[in-house]
Amino acid sequence: MLEQLKKEVYEANMELPKRGLITYTWGNVSGIDRESGLFVIKPSGVDYDKLSPEDMVVMDLDGNRVEGDLNPSSDTPTHIELYKAFKDLGGIVHTHSPWATSWAQAGRSIPCYGTTHADYFYGEIPCARSLTKEEIEEAYEKNTGLVIIEIFKDKNPVYVPGVLCTNHGPFTWGADAAEAVHNAVVLEEVAKMAYRCEHLNPEAKPAPQYLQDKHFFRKHGANAYYGQGK
Numbered sequence: 001m002l003e004q005l006k007k008e009v010y011e012a013n014m015e016l017p018k019r020g021l022i023t024y025t026w027g028n029v030s031g032i033d034r035e036s037g038l039f040v041i042k043p044s045g046v047d048y049d050k051l052s053p054e055d056m057v058v059m060d061l062d063g064n065r066v067e068g069d070l071n072p073s074s075d076t077p078t079h080i081e082l083y084k085a086f087k088d089l090g091g092i093v094h095t096h097s098p099w100a101t102s103w104a105q106a107g108r109s110i111p112c113y114g115t116t117h118a119d120y121f122y123g124e125i126p127c128a129r130s131l132t133k134e135e136i137e138e139a140y141e142k143n144t145g146l147v148i149i150e151i152f153k154d155k156n157p158v159y160v161p162g163v164l165c166t167n168h169g170p171f172t173w174g175a176d177a178a179e180a181v182h183n184a185v186v187l188e189e190v191a192k193m194a195y196r197c198e199h200l201n202p203e204a205k206p207a208p209q210y211l212q213d214k215h216f217f218r219k220h221g222a223n224a225y226y227g228q229g230k
């Protein structure tokens with residue numbers, strides 16, 4: 001079942017070590033088939049160099065394992081909450097990429113200082129609040145998804161395809177698993193540049209709104225333009 005999606009999700013997972021976004025078994029990628037409502041995710045705790053497409057786990061949005069012998073990623077409940085809340089998502093990535101994770105651990109959103117950022121993320125890359133003791137004890141991964149959804153109540157996840165989770169790390173997404181990984185690579189580069197920008201000039205300001213609009217909507221099409229700034 002879903003053999004092509006398993007292959008795509010496997011290949012997307014293998015991009016994480018290749019792009020230097022993770023170490024050991026950290027991180028995970030999933031992809032969803034919206035028609036069936038089933039998604040495919042990396043198995044938990046398996047070395048990337050031992051993974052194969054057949055190891056991918058098929059899940060439903062109620063958290064049931066539909067196919068596969070291995071346990072799904074420990075972050076599966078986060079992926080589920082995001083797929084349920086954001087219907088345009090086709091793929092989700094979680095990494096511990098060092099620069100983005102440093103901003104997440106510091107509890108800071110990443111301002112849009114330049115056009116590289118603006119081409120992919122409209123406005124700041126937000127940082128979701130840390131979880132309460134109760135939320136952590138109740139269901140850490142599920143509540144990680146809920147605090148991400150909370151911070152996106154007035155943002156379009158298609159225009160901001162990623163988030164930082166305080167004391168944890170980044171999640172990115174896209175129309176499919178490959179695009180979600182692409183956005184994870186960009187997020188890591190943007191996080192690195194933004195840190196250096198603030199180090200070079202502690203008074204640095206975000207790029208003017210008209211420059212952000214021009215770059216973002218040039219890539220996302222004028223029809224996406226809602227006149228946010230000139």
Ligand SMILES: O=C(CO)[C@@H](O)[C@H](O)COP(=O)(O)O
Nearest residue numbers: 025026027028044045073074
């Ligand atoms: O965030 C975490 C742990 O803090 C997880 O992303 C692990 O880094 C990977 O877990 P599996 O996907 O292998 O279960």
